[in-house]
Amino acid sequence: MRQWRFEVFNRSDFSDVHGKSVLEDIKELGISSVQAVQSAKVFLIEADFDKNFAERVAQELLADPVCEEYYIGRSGAPAGLAKATLIEVHLKSGVTDPVADSVMAAVADMGVKADNVRTARKYVLLGEITQSQTDTIAKKLLSNDCIEDCVIGNEAEPPSPHLKPYELQLIHWPIRELEDDELTALSKEKDLFLNLVEMQTIQKYFQELGREPTDVELEAIAQTWSEHCVHKTLKSSVDMSIDGKQVHFDNLLKDTIFKATKQLDKDWCISVFVDNAGVVEFDADSAVCFKVETHNHPSALDPYGGSATGIGGVIRDPMATGMGARPIANTDIFCFGEPDKKLEDIPKGVLHPRRVMKGVVAGVRDYGNRMGIPTVNGAIFFDDRYLANPLVYCGNIGLIDKNKCFDNPQAGNLVVVVGGRTGRDGIHGATFSSGEMTHEHETIFSHAVQIGNPITEKKTLDVLLQANKAGLYEAIADCGAGGLSGAVGEMGKELGVEVNLEKVPLKYAGLSCPEIWISEAQERMVLAVKPENLEAITKIFDDENVESTVIGKFTNDKKLRLLYKDQQVGELDMEFWHEGVPKYSRKAVWKSPQLTEPSIPEKDNYNDELVRILSSYNVASKEWVIRQYDHEVQGGSVVKPLTGVNNDGPSDAAVIQPKFNSDKGLAISCGMNPLYGDIDPYWMALAGIDEAIRNLICVGGRADRIALLDNFCWGNCTKPETFGPLVRAAQACYDGAMAFEAPFISGKDSLNNEFACEDGTRISIPSTLLISAISIVDDINKCVTMDAKRASNLLFIVGETKNELGGSHYYKINDQVGANVPKLDLETAPKIAKKISAAIAEGLVVSCHDCSEGGLAVALAEMAFAGGLGIEADLRGLPKSKDCSRVDMQLFSESNSRYIVEVEPEKYDAFAKLMLNLPFGQIGKVTEEKILLIKTEDGKAVIKADIYSLKQAWQKTFDW
Amino acid sequence: MVEVKAIVLRAAGINCDMETEYALELAGAKTQRMHINRIIEDKTLLEEFQIIVFPGGFSYGDDVAAGKILANQIIHHLSEPIQKFIDDGKLVLGICNGFQVLVKTGILPGNNSTKHQEETTITYNDSGKFEDRWVYLAPQTNKCIFIEPGRQIYLPIAHGEGKVVTKDSATLDKLKSEGLVAFKYVDKNGQEGDYPINPNGSTDSIAGLTDTTGRILGLMPHPERFVRPTQHPHWSRLKEKPASDGMTIFNNAVKYIQENF
CATH class of the missing domain: 3.30.1280.10 (Phosphoribosylformylglycinamidine synthase subunit PurS)
Incomplete structure (x- = not known):
């Protein structure tokens, strides 16, 4: 031919x-x-x-x-x-x-x-x-x-891949007679990422069975037991030393994050921590589910493909939650090295952060946009410790019928795989992401990179929604980590399942049994279908050119049985495979660092500092990124990520209207600040929770319907001093959730984000906890945005400003970290959130913006230039702690729980009455003159700047 | 009065079909979303409808070029029923990817569905990337039944390939002299300008095209994304609820059918 x-x-x-x-x-x-x-x-x-x-x-x-x-x-x-x-x-x-x-x-x-x-x-x-x-x-x-x-040059193209068909070779990996060091060596040689205790557990299982394991059996166990799949570390028992004081947890997750959810016991929580995504009630008929995942290691190797499959993968989580949800919004949060790094300063095996950022953004853009799901909320954080381990968090929210939040596979159901075909891409993804990265990863783990095809996923989504509506399947799972092994295994856990591997449709010939079973090729879903429904469901798929294949059936013998052309290639007991992983016990240490506050000379004017913070990577406008995402597809956007008179101010949170015929909305936000973690991850976690909640409140979210998600990205947690900070953060999650009565509904962790350079030095990421949050908006017509609305309106600040500049951006531009990290007041914070939420619901507020990175000065500047109006502020009215005496503290402190609120003069009384007994004060008013003016208590102008010059400083950083 | 029936065409990668259906329903048309495979199987299906909408999305991933693969499919399988639909005096609307499809089949400009695309195309934005932003549109014709003459409207665009270009200046002159330019990108005051007023570098700021009958319209901006006041990008700062500009296009289509069928 x-x-x-x-x-x-x-x-x-x-x-x-x-x-x-x-x-x-x-x-x-x-x-x-x-x-x-x-x-x-x-x-x-x-x-x-x-x-x-x-x-x-x-x-x-x-x-x-x-x-x-x-x-x-x-x-x-x-x-x-x-x-x-x-x-x-x-x-x-x-x-x-x-x-x-x-x-x-x-x-x-x-x-x-x-x-x-x-x-x-x-x-x-x-x-x-x-x-x-x-x-x-x-x-x-x-x-x-x-x-x-x-x-x-003008050479010939690479030859076309005409691969030979696979001839079954039944390979056993003898382990019964191995010594400990040989077990460890085998785990390493085969990239199983299992430790000695786990290898010994497997050895014992096969010794008792009286036979050697096959290759596919060992691979299946390694995937299921991987950190990525079972979260061994977070579920481990922990002996923790906090500044010398001993604390013990039987199961870290159950004793902290789960515990809060359990104790709060909200009746609007439908399914939490059990399915692919957490599910909460939306209205009388519907629920929403939310999941955030990370795709860090693949994005480090291939930023475009890694982030694309990150978003593609997390979209499949709601699609496979319960009987399947319809995805309605995406979120994405990234951490990168600073983009101006010199090429020669980049370690071997690491891509330049600018290339990583451009690739990651393009990947999310191309996959999310093609799926027709609006990307509505996100954040980007820059720090050079993310150079070798960029973090790519992708989230997806789905809308699901309330009576379809649980699935029910039964013995006798057929195993049907639908969507994309299986290829050699993504082999070892789950185990690979559980290990640390090295300069050689680029070559060794190239096969772990997966390539997505969003149109295949979109087609699959279209037909699955039809099949769901017609009630033609009993259960659904997505092929994520561990591929078919993960999806089929999870579904058949309580039953037993038999799979004929040769029936799995392949992209090309030549895949071996283990490759078929653990490939993480994208866009594949697994269904449990009653035999009598097969014809009808197959027609739905065929009608829109989506491939579906019966590859096995669910049994009732609680065994996994894998066959290739009638020959058995693997058999495992479900209980051993899923529950046999030995429980970890871990040590953790937290020693409060000895830090001091810097001495920075006071100045008469802080215009320069404000401009430097506004133009710093973390604070600067992310419009370059946001506009590349379709944030309006599906027609549900109410508060868009960019807002204000010129549609370019930074919204605190997104609000979407999931149903065309209902004015009920969903507010979506996030909070994260790794700089605080350098001082104390406990306060970092609480600041993240408060920030995510503030953002929801600012746009009109309800204070009593907040659900949280946690995503921990950490360094190597086998080191007690790295694990200690995570335990601290987990404790804070419990305290924060209880204080706000905001349960965690889902979470995920990505550990071992460390990079071993060629010369042996190691780069570990800072402790990074992302908090994502959703809440209900009762009436979208009452939502408010952060842009200043009209001259002569009054500006209030609610919440106390304290001497808390540790980890602040003001210290960062002065090359300092400091010691006084913002400490959340667990008693006052929820009260303020409730009152602001009530004020917005009562229509007393025309704009609301939270103080976060850069403090009061940055928040006022953003409100002014987003609204195209001036602001005249006066620090006299600022509620502050006694030790917050200096002007720079008042301008740039990052104390939590502070909201700036714009109120029309005629609503002053009603607003003030509502805020009674809370720390609040009038700090100024909106003006026609396009100037941001901030005066001290004695009337001196410490900031006086044209709003357009401030806006330009904020916008030029990413004017790419 | 005749019952107005609209069909929203689906295909792999189309993703604005639900909100387009909603907008048509709001305008009073009984609307059905249908996969292209059903129409290829039974070409008489189109006959019961008076409005066909090619909605936005990424048909077949926009592989090769935006709208190209779907256009190719239509040329080879649906040329005749669509030509008949047009000849029967019915209405055709292409939004974003749908506009790209109409141009790449040759249906726009100039109602030429039996031939291939020749002298006008839609290509990559000058910025080289996908962008979502709001734009003002000034109507350029009195003859297109979808458009309220003289009324400037505000709608979002969301595309990476929206730059309309012609083979040469003669083709452009012809588009203008025959009244085939439907909308131009302008600023708030109705003036043409550079990026971002013209968000993709389109020749002569062209945002939409029509045909000689005025019954076919294709445009890059998304009218179905502004059918409720809260979709306006800064509705929260407006004293009066903004008019939902996108509805004018759907309302006019439905009214035309009611008055002419």
Whole structure:
């Protein structure tokens, strides 16, 4: 069969947008000799058609008739121009190529069946560049070695992957006779990431069975017992020493976070910590479920693919919660190294933070937007300790019928896999993410990277919602960590299941039994279907070209049985497989660090400090990111991430209206500040909880319907001094949840976020706890936003300002950490939240903004420039603690539980009456003059700045 | 009065079908979302409807180019029923990805569904990236039945490939002289301008196109995303509830059918 090669270029009179952006990126790499970049799309189609038909394919399908031209065959370097370098980027064999699938279908629509289609990107670089510069551009910019091959010059493309079919080899891994050191060596050699006690437990199990394990059995156990899947560390028993005082937990999670949820026992919590996502009541008929996941290690290796599959994966969680929810919103929170880092300061095996950030944002953008789910809330935090371990948190919220929040698989149900096919991508994802990263990870774990195809997932979602409505399945699970092993295993845990591995549809031939069973290839869901419903459900899938296959059946013998063409390749007892993991006991240590407050000279004017904080990476406008996400699809947005007179101010939280015909809304927010964790993770966690809740309250969320999610990202927790801070944070989660009566409904942890550099030095991330929060909005028409609304309205601050600048951004710009971390007042904080929520519900408030990073000064500046109005403030009215005497403290302290509220003069009395007995004061008013003016108690202007210059400072940092 | 029936076409990757259905229902049309496979199986299905909407999304992932694969599918399987739909005097609306499909089938501009796309296309934004932002639109024609002449409207865009370009200036002149330009991007005061007023670098600030009959409209902005006041991006600071500009397009379509069928 003939292979046709097509190249598609932009016509010279139309701008080559991709080429231009690659050129900019090359300049950012410090290579200035490239004058221009031409980009081209390459299509390799194996099919029996003639030249005439090839011309038609090019003209009618591949090339745009207006702005593109094509070449059939391989075009050389353009003649007569400067020196040209050709670089072609091909996907490695086995990597998903969605465009190829679409082209295959489109060629079929034209009447010819193609045998195979592959696509590639071609770049022509014009200008004198050296061989090593070419390599840098090819490897650091244009391609990712994990998933792509580069062909430089006019060489032939890589051969097409015609893989040999798999011949079953039943492989046993003898372990019964192994010594301890050999067990450890086997775990390491096979990338099982199991420790000695676990290996011994497995050894004993097989000794008792009187046989050796097969490869697929060991792999299945390793996946199920991985940190990623069972959270051994958080469920371990802990002996903790807090400044020398001993505390014991039988099960850390149950004794802290779960405990609060259990004690609060809210009747609106429907399903918590048991399913893929936490489920809470929304209204009489519906519930919402919320899950936040991390996809850190894959995003470090392949930022685009890693974050795309991160969001793709977390969307499948609500899709598989209960009988399945409809996803209605995404959230994303990232932590990166600072983007201005010099290339030579980047450790080997690590991508530049700017490339990581651009790739991660693009990945979330392309997957989330294509799924048609609005990305409504997020945050980005920068710190150089995230250089080698960027954090990528992706969240998804789904809407589900209240009577469909639980599923019920039964013996005799068929195991049906639906959606994408299984490939070699994502092997060992669960175990890989449970270990630490090294400079060699790039090569060793490239197979752990997964490639997503959002359209496959969208198609699958479309048909699953129909099948759900028709009541044609009994249970649903998503293939996430551990792939089929995780999904089928979890579903059949109480029953037993038999799977015929050769029936699993594959992307290409040649996968072995363990590969089929543990591959984490994307976009696959597993259903339990009664035999009598098979025909009807299959028709729903077929009708929209979604593949579904029966691969086995649920039994009642509590065993996992794996077969390949009738030969048994594995058998495990469900109980051992799921409950056999030995309980950990861990030591943890917390020693309060000896820190001091810095001495920073007082000044008469703080304009410069305000500008520096506004333009710092953490505070600066994230509009560059937010606009790349479709935050309005599904038509439910009420408070958008950007707000204000020019639609560019920073909203505190998002509000969506999940149902077209109901004015009930859902508020969504997050809170996180790792800088406080450097002082004390206990107060960091409480500050995160308070921030997430403040954000909900500011937009009009109810104070009595708040549900929280925790996501711990930590360093190596086998070290007691790393685990100690996590225990501290978990204790704070209990205290915070109880104080606000806001239960945790779901959570996840990602430990071992450490990187071993080539020279042996280790980089660990700072202790990072993300708190995500949702609440109900009774009437969306009463929502408020943070932008100042009208001149002569009054401004109040509610909540006390204290001498709490430890970990603040004011100290950060002065290269200090300090000691006085903001300490949440557990008694007052919930009272303030309730009162502000009530004031908004009563219509007394026209805008509300919380004080967080950068304190009062930053909050006032943001309100002013978002509203296009001035603010005149006076520190006399500021409720403050006695030791908060200095002006810089008052301006930049990051004390918790503070809200700035704009009230119309005629509503002053009603508002003041409501706030009675709380620390609050009038601090100023909104003005017509476009100036932010903050005066001290004795009338001196300590900040006086044009709001547009402040806004420019805030916007220019990410004006990319 | 005739019952107005609208169909919203679904395909792999289409994702604005539900809110488009809702907007049509609000306007008074009995609306059905239907997968393209059903129509390919039974081409007479379209006959009972008077309005067909190609909604937004990423049909087939926008692989090769936005809307291209779906356009190719329509050209090879649905040319005839869609041409008949148009010839019967019915209405066709393409929003965002749907607009891209209408252009890439050749249906817009100029109602040319039996031939392929020739002289006008929609390509990558000048900014090189997907963007979600609100824009003002000034109508350029009195003849398009979807549009209220002279009424400037405010709608969101959300796309990565929305730049309308023509093969040459003669093609552009023809679009203008034949009244095929439906909407232009303008600022609040109705003036054309550079980015971000023209968010994608579209030639002559073109945001939407129509055909010679005025019964086909394609536009990049999303009218179905502004059908309630609280969808306005800063409704919370407006004294009066804002008019839901997107509804004008759906209301006009329904009214046209009621008056002409």
